[in-house]
Amino acid sequence: MSRLTIYKNNHKESTVISNLFIDEYMADANDAQIKVYLYLLRMMDAHQATSVSDMADKFNYTEKDVIRALTYWEKRQLMDLDYDDNQNLVGIHIHELSASAEADMECNIPAASCFVPAPMGKTAPAVSVSSALANSAPRKVVAAFTAPSAAESTAVSPYEKPSYSADRLQEFKNQQGAAQLLFIAESYIGRPLTPAEMKTILYFTDVLHFSDDLIDYLLQYCVDRDKKDFKYIEKVAVSWAEQGITSPKQAQKMSTRYDKNVYVIMNGLGKSGSPTMKEMEYITRWLKDYNFSTDIIMEACERTVLATDKHRFEYAESILNNWKRQNVQHKSDILTIDDRYQQRKKAAGATAQKQSSNRFNQFTQNQYDFDVLEQELLSN
Numbered sequence: 001m002s003r004l005t006i007y008k009n010n011h012k013e014s015t016v017i018s019n020l021f022i023d024e025y026m027a028d029a030n031d032a033q034i035k036v037y038l039y040l041l042r043m044m045d046a047h048q049a050t051s052v053s054d055m056a057d058k059f060n061y062t063e064k065d066v067i068r069a070l071t072y073w074e075k076r077q078l079m080d081l082d083y084d085d086n087q088n089l090v091g092i093h094i095h096e097l098s099a100s101a102e103a104d105m106e107c108n109i110p111a112a113s114c115f116v117p118a119p120m121g122k123t124a125p126a127v128s129v130s131s132a133l134a135n136s137a138p139r140k141v142v143a144a145f146t147a148p149s150a151a152e153s154t155a156v157s158p159y160e161k162p163s164y165s166a167d168r169l170q171e172f173k174n175q176q177g178a179a180q181l182l183f184i185a186e187s188y189i190g191r192p193l194t195p196a197e198m199k200t201i202l203y204f205t206d207v208l209h210f211s212d213d214l215i216d217y218l219l220q221y222c223v224d225r226d227k228k229d230f231k232y233i234e235k236v237a238v239s240w241a242e243q244g245i246t247s248p249k250q251a252q253k254m255s256t257r258y259d260k261n262v263y264v265i266m267n268g269l270g271k272s273g274s275p276t277m278k279e280m281e282y283i284t285r286w287l288k289d290y291n292f293s294t295d296i297i298m299e300a301c302e303r304t305v306l307a308t309d310k311h312r313f314e315y316a317e318s319i320l321n322n323w324k325r326q327n328v329q330h331k332s333d334i335l336t337i338d339d340r341y342q343q344r345k346k347a348a349g350a351t352a353q354k355q356s357s358n359r360f361n362q363f364t365q366n367q368y369d370f371d372v373l374e375q376e377l378l379s380n
Contacts, residue, residue: 015042018097025076028163031196031231035059036069037078040094060231068157159207159238164199172202181205181212188219189228197230208241217248224288252280261287261294268301269312282313290324295331 043050056063082091204210300319
């Protein structure tokens with residue numbers, strides 16, 4: 001994807017944010033929408049280039065997330081998105097934010113807009129601006145770029161997150177079971193939830209239609225992976241919704257299928273397909289409770305496969321449990337244990353060999369008094 005080139009006559013080391021944006025727009029926007037908007041302003045003022053993919057990488061979003069954020073601000077009339085004849089996004093017009101500009105936007109009159117040049121080799125699309133602005137110098141200009149098609153970017157996602165009001169959040173908190181759900185979430189996160197995070201929980205039930213059990217598993221799934229950021233949790237939830245997941249069992253089956261460690265361990269034990277609940281308990285114990293690295297677990301798997309064709313998880317568990325008791329932390333520790341075992345085995349073998357050097361010495365020798373025996377025989 002081509003880059004966004006920033007055009008500005010001056011350069012400064014700070015970015016000015018309109019108070020109107022803070023007072024009227026920021027409260028209803030989610031994190032992705034705010035970050036994309038502020039980052040665009042920052043890059044413009046710094047006269048630096050960016051792109052949809054750069055913004056996605058910077059904030060750990062998908063390109064669709066960035067496009068959705070841009071579309072949101074277009075709906076709020078803070079910017080216009082231009083498309084070429086092939087319905088590719090080729091430019092962004094950012095409106096000036098002021099009280100008068102807001103009044104103009106409410107009347108559907110473009111505020112201070114900007115012309116966006118097309119990429120090299122392409123014809124610039126027609127830009128609708130008022131005649132009063134046609135001869136004025138542009139305030140902020142973002143060079144054109146190629147992005148996903150307009151149909152994809154402007155289509156309303158069935159999982160679009162609404163801007164919940166404080167009253168709607170309070171209504172949710174008053175619902176039966178909501179207090180318990182929020183308590184569970186706080187228990188996983190380890191702190192009280194912010195209003196924005198509570199709204200995310202509401203979004204899971206209201207839009208994604210997740211059951212309480214599925215939300216519980218979602219939080220557990222993310223926290224187990226040391227991910228307590230609600231942006232990450234929300235992305236996982238949307239991904240599950242897009243895949244039609246409606247129960248914890250489906251989520252577990254999907255997650256284990258894509259968990260690289262689980263796949264490697266299953267393959268190492270000669271297993272194919274998703275693990276059973278019991279097998280997953282073993283894998284979780286090895287990874288989480290024993291805190292073994294994959295190379296240590298794979299060493300146990302290799303020894304298991306060489307030793308037995310049956311009950312491999314149980315056999316591997318006996319090996320790893322023994323290593324845990326012997327405080328194995330690195331693969332080199334296993335070599336030390338093996339060396340000690342071989343030395344004990346060698347010493348035991350030498351002792352056994354010494355004892356068996358005379359085959360008659362394998363039995364307890366009786367002690368006889370032959371003089372007494374002779375007298376007993378003569379007396380008879």
